[in-house]
Amino acid sequence: MSEKWLQAPEWSWNTSKEEPTYVHHWVQPLHEIQNAPDLILYGAPISRSSISVSGASLYPAEFRRMWKGFATYNLDENIDLTAFRVADAGDVVMHMTDILLSHQHIQEASAHLAARYPHAVTCMIGGDHSTTACAVRGIKEVCKQEIGILQLDTHLDVRDPAELGPANGTPIRQLIDGDTVKGENVINIGLHGYFNARPLIDYAEEHNIQMVTLKQARKQGLINTVREALEKLSAKVDRVYVTVDMDVLDISVAPGVPASTPGGMTAAELFDALLEIGQHPIVRHIDFVCLDPSKDSAVAETVKTGVYAWLQFITGCVLQTR
Numbered sequence: 080m081s082e083k084w085l086q087a088p089e090w091s092w093n094t095s096k097e098e099p100t101y102v103h104h105w106v107q108p109l110h111e112i113q114n115a116p117d118l119i120l121y122g123a124p125i126s127r128s129s130i131s132v133s134g135a136s137l138y139p140a141e142f143r144r145m146w147k148g149f150a151t152y153n154l155d156e157n158i159d160l161t162a163f164r165v166a167d168a169g170d171v172v173m174h175m176t177d178i179l180l181s182h183q184h185i186q187e188a189s190a191h192l193a194a195r196y197p198h199a200v201t202c203m204i205g206g207d208h209s210t211t212a213c214a215v216r217g218i219k220e221v222c223k224q225e226i227g228i229l230q231l232d233t234h235l236d237v238r239d240p241a242e243l244g245p246a247n248g249t250p251i252r253q254l255i256d257g258d259t260v261k262g263e264n265v266i267n268i269g270l271h272g273y274f275n276a277r278p279l280i281d282y283a284e285e286h287n288i289q290m291v292t293l294k295q296a297r298k299q300g301l302i303n304t305v306r307e308a309l310e311k312l313s314a315k316v317d318r319v320y321v322t323v324d325m326d327v328l329d330i331s332v333a334p335g336v337p338a339s340t341p342g343g344m345t346a347a348e349l350f351d352a353l354l355e356i357g358q359h360p361i362v363r364h365i366d367f368v369c370l371d372p373s374k375d376s377a378v379a380e381t382v383k384t385g386v387y388a389w390l391q392f393i394t395g396c397v398l399q400t401r
């Protein structure tokens with residue numbers, strides 16, 4: 080493969096030439112795809128940069144392995160997704176021990192994909208949340224536009240990199256302090272309860288991060304809240320990067336996300352949110368992070384939820400083109 084810092088995934092289905100009816104026959108390796116892709120998928124399998132012990136580096140492989148269980152036909156919307164071309168660019172090459180070098184690879188791979196495939200939506204599968212800062216920096220380098228962030232997360236992720244290094248609790252702060260993204264162009268939906276210490280809220284307020292608690296979102300309707308957030312960002316930025324920390328899910332439905340908490344989103348709420356997000360053309364990039372398959376239940380319920388969530392986003396993209 081000739082794509083920068085990207086290598087063939089450690090695990091993928093062999094694509095058949097027959098008409099795809101399941102996801103593992105629909106997603107094509109990037110170097111084999113015939114026409115320009117609508118969405119490019121790439122894995123960022125790193126979790127050494129996680130504050131707590133995490134096997135999120137295992138997620139890209141497990142994510143792909145689960146495709147076999149999903150049809151390309153969405154019954155709820157009565158649409159087949161196969162006309163939408165999804166290309167798999169493989170996984171970013173990680174260094175065995177050097178986190179900063181691995182982060183550099185993620186940044187360069189993200190920049191490369193954004194530059195070479197400017198019309199495709201990019202979708203990164205983490206990895207822990209440190210990967211988001213790398214991806215957004217890489218994209219910013221190339222597009223030189225104002226980027227907004229819609230973050231679905233239980234946490235603000237504005238802990239101090241001076242203290243932790245570029246770990247998974249810091250990506251939003253890295254991006255704001257590094258002048259990559261303005262605080263006022265970050266909207267977080269999913270905050271709740273007791274999981275962000277007061278000094279972190281102070282930082283968010285000081286930098287005008289827009290915090291929407293789950294409680295507020297439920298009051299005005301989650302879908303409306305998401306729509307409003309994207310409309311707000313559309314007025315101020317050129318493109319939106321959506322980052323989905325799977326710890327936004329309620330702990331009862333996400334055994335594979337050690338950082339998930341009580342009081343989080345239901346799976347259905349996350350699916351609704353992503354269906355809405357996919358329908359907005361301002362959204363050019365998305366990632367899904369912090370899912371540790373090694374902690375998942377025996378029936379892999381969190382990985383299944385992760386694939387479903389991703390397909391909801393794609394369904395939204397397809398609805399947008401209708």
Ligand SMILES: [Mn+2]
Binds near residue numbers: 233234247
């Ligand atoms: Mn996070």
